[in-house]
Amino acid sequence: MDNYAVEMTGITKIFGEGFKANDNVNLRVKRGDIHALVGENGAGKSTLMNILYGMYRPDSGYIKINSAEKTFHSPSEAISGGIGMVHQHFMLVETLSVLENIILGDEPAGFAGIIDYNTCRKRIKELAFVFRIDIDLDAKVGSLPVGIQQKIEILKILYRNAEILILDEPTAVLTPRETEGLFKTLKELRSEGKTIILISHKMSEVLSISDRITVLRRGKVTGDLHTADTGKSELGRLIVGEEIADLSVKVKTPFEDTILEVKNVSIKNDRKFLAIEDISFLVQSGEILGIAGVEGNGQTELIEALSGIREIDSGTVLLNGKRLQQNDVIAHIPADRHKHGIVKEYPLYMNILLGRESESGFSTPYHLKQKELINYTDNLIKEFDIRPADHGQLMGGLSGGNQQKAVAARELTKDTDLIIASHPTRGLDIKAAKFVHEALLSERRKGKAVVLVSTDLSELLMLSDRIAVMYNGTITGMFKAVQTDENEIGMYMTGMMAKDSKK
């Protein structure tokens, strides 16, 4: 008997009219391995995993689990077959406790159908101990950070006796620290004999944690590698199909005007507590100011205030020397695209209109200039390489990367000197992320002022002229990007160090 936990052979899946999401794909995962499945968005990774997980039926090919041929007709069958999946969007009930979430759907009924919480608690505690996951079982899930929520998802599938764990883009929503914690847990799982399939498109992560890598491009397998035997450039070539060129090198731009000036500003959050306390900074024309920090340290409130959505409690914000008005035009790429950036049900061109419907180029007070809008959209599609190149395509039908390109296209072409970009590449594949980065850099070259918020430190270091670190509603450090590194910023992010940042 060979020691493969999963063998998928000759898998083909066709959607709609002949679109091959998977084309004769072979995937073999050794028991006790961390096996990475990499590729761009739309390469067919999720489809392949959904087939394994019983969500889709393949049009051809077969699956063996521990050498026995298996067909799962539904996720619940897959779960009882020892396969568990942690989705990119967590499926947790925020108002329930950790314990309740873990047993949800699999509640052990005791006497008279009453849930036997004590037994479950004991079992979960054992699991948590074995895999060194430290969680308060009685906390409400909604109050926990995403990193912990993810561990709850993992516990949830371990609780259902999963031997094979599938993790879909697990680090997309994590801070560097949380990512580290996750990898620790994954290694614990491996050492206990669990098999892990990790879907990702972040090469550095994949290279640091996996044992083997399978690369997908456009539905086909383009590489099956030992992690130890490969490196970034080979992997990148297999993923994208060409060498990835480094981003344009930074040269100081010749502009000197101050575009944005924030002076002693305090901002309250929705619960009327101060989320930002007395911060000050400047952003100049042709400059990218990176804002680093663990999520929830006031970045959201700051951005909302700068873009005119949230009121400032005290202090002043000046845009081009004038006090910021609620109706000042500002380009804003929001952190949560789905919640704030797009309307899924609208076609692409109507998303381009979002926030710009009163511009005289697009409307009079009584009429929308539909023709002009569509022409404009068609130009943006070309300029920003949005695919499919169809202005009538429903936004919900676009891939995440193309949605983000559309948002960027809309915002960056606004008539303003100030651009605020919040996590602009979160969840995007390499190509799309690179596109957004270049777009931001190009705006910088044109003399725009850019405020870039991100938790991805390498992104910040690569794009920013200066980096401000936020912790607990204040700026704990301000650095020139060329004079700092991830370690230093990391320490300021966690509040371990602070220096007077007032400029």
Place this chain on the structure above:
Amino acid sequence: MISVITSLLIGAIFIAAIGQNPLEVYLQLFSQTLGNTYGIGQVLFKATPLILTGLSVAIAFKAGLFNIGAEGQLNIGAFASAWVGFTFVTMPWYILIPLSILAGFIGGALWASIAGVLKAKFGSHEVINTIMLNFIALALVSYLVNNIYPVPATIHTPEISPNAWLQRFDVLTGIFKGSPFNLSFLIALAACLLMYYLLWKTPLGYQINTLGLNKGAAEYSKMNVKKLIMLSMALAGGFAGLGGLNFVNGYKHYLELGFSENAGYIGIAVALIARNNPWGIIIAAIFFGILEYGGLTINTLVPKEIITILQAIVILIMISINHFIAQSRYKKFNAGTANG
């Protein structure tokens, strides 16, 4: 279409269960509603207020609001129309008719605005508020009719001036003889056109649509969400308020208590079936007109209670099948694009 056939089949089982021949009942229903101009006139007469209340529910829904209050808005608007009609009796028709129409719109709009303002300023839920406002509106109109403008031994207001009449089509054209089908139908159609233009051709409509589809996106694109909520509610109330013209200015020439026959509530079903599309609303309203008037035509064969049950079943089936179709379309759409 599938839903109509399914409804008819299930209805047939019920009719057979009470010992009547379903074919005979349906024959009578269709021949008397659609088989002659009088029946068609009756159906369109019934459909007229339903178009307007359907629009009312739909436009609120487009803004993400659930307007249960069309019934109250309709009554207040109708009273306003009637009041103008029986108060300014000396005005010429070219002033009085527009004034009466405007009064209906404003009456309904103001009434709905109570819920709109409460929602926008204090976040209190419009569903509860509009329901409560329905009760208040009915009681208020009843008080006005019985105590302030009473006509002895009746439950209606004084008659409006003939200058405020919206003429009946049988008088104007000679067809639809005997049916109260009148010019207010054209007002209802105009309201559909207005709603279509507003929602799909103007920046304001775009903002309302956006608010209803993704409130977060509306806020982040700096739309004035409070203003939009108040405006949408006012428009919803205005449309519902026009619904009274059909009965008051077009038919009886006075407001009679109970005239609205729950048109405000049926409007919810109309909007649901039409999926808030103004053209769909016309069709759905006519469909309900057939149900309503058809119920009366077969009343000599089938007891009223059974007719009510039949109507409810038809509504349920229409809505669930509609929903089912939408769901499967959505699934297809998802399967087609899920290729991550």
Place this chain on the structure above:
Amino acid sequence: MVFFVSSCGKKEGSTVTGKLKVGLVFDVGGRGDKSFNDAAYRGLEKARQELGIEFEYIEPGPGADREAALRQFANRSDISVIFGIGFIFTDEITKMAVEYPDKKFACVDYTVDTSKTLPPNLVAIEFKEEEGSFLVGAIAGYLTKSNKVGFVGGMESPLIKKFQVSYEAGVKHANPNCQILIGYAGVTGDAFKNPGKGKELAMGQYSDGVDIIYHASGVTGLGVFEAAREMKKFAIGVDSDQNDEAPGIVITSMIKVVDVSVYDIIKEVKDGTFKGGRVETFGLKSKGVDYVYSDKNKNMIPDEVRTKVEAIRKEIIEGKITIPVK
């Protein structure tokens, strides 16, 4: 007039014969109100059994349905007499009578407007409910032990107000110190078919110390009886003898002989003596309205009260008492 008329009504017997056929349109309460509409139905039934006629009926909703229902019958060649039951038909039936001079119309509770002449093919049937209500008011005034009586009306409207006001006058006539609580079930036609609301109103009044409630509220009144049964209090019925609805609870009922009036008109048509354009008044004098005093409820009305009430009846008939109506 060109109307496409498809009729295949076979509800109560066949249509083949040349029998007299009656079409009747009920008030909002509809059949099964154990009161006003059911009384009209009894008249129809009696006419069918004794006069051999046929009939069909419609139960319309509020608003525009009434005219449509009347018209539906008027367009039928086999129907020659059409009834509207309720004051609310006044306008519509007058209009229909003018439009269809070949048909005969009758309207129960027609609101007579002395400034207008009735069409020659319409009989207006009018009941002096205030006379009957005054009498049951007097009975309540004499019988109450708590010196508190109640009234529950259906839709708040001038017609029901008439019941209320004359009842109050009757109570005060018998017992000037008696307190009277008033409640209405609603402001639309639905208020006549809401027993739940009736029960709620009655429970409230009984808890406030009322021991007798007179209702004029159609089906809603069934809720009043229910409350009386639960609270072990008393009620007075309306329109028909409602003793059977709650024996031992219903002291008496203010009856309107709607059945007799319907039957009488049908008989006139059958006998060829129908004469339209007139108002047919049913009052205490002609026993068109009355209160029930029968073997079933005798024990609840003491002889001494009976004597006093009968004396009042005489005074009313002789015109010695003027009864307020609003």
